[in-house]
Amino acid sequence: MKLVVGLGNPGVEYAWTRHNLGYQVVAALAELWKIPLKRKTLDNCWGQGRFAEETVILAQPTTFMNLSGRAVSCLMAYMTLSPNDLVIIHDDLDIPFGSLKIVERGGAGGHRGVLSIIETLGTQEFLRVKMGIGRPPPHISPEDYVLTHFPFKEAETIVEFVVRAAQAVETLLESGLAAAQHRFHGPPL
16 A cells, blocks of 8 residues: 655645645546545545556645644554655655656755654655755745745646656656656656
């Protein structure tokens, strides 16, 4: 069983922000895999189904970003999962906009949601699909930048980015880390 969690903040005011790319990918996977996110328990909006002959749980934490660890650990405890069963999808300021990076361990890199998960689980060893949002302009703080909305003119680009990240998650689950890294690391071709 795999737990695939897209990080974000709850509420419509955050829906189209850089910080909610993980939410968007999980929503895309839920539609693609026909796994409705109907359950609203354990600090998550989640659903369970199958992909690549494996049981998967798709989840969007209903806590705010800095409490993501609580939401992730609730589902992991309920399903008796280990960090080896976990895939986290999140935005990353240190990766150029539109690029993906898939890793199996590492620090939080300043991401408060990832930091919360690391602190709660007591380990940095879990799979991550990092979605590059790039650095903010000099006059905007990183905290404000991640909560800004994408411009409407970038809608098509963002949709393509979310689809590509969803494909990376599929490859990760079907073919493993090396295959996903080989195919999806870096900017789109």
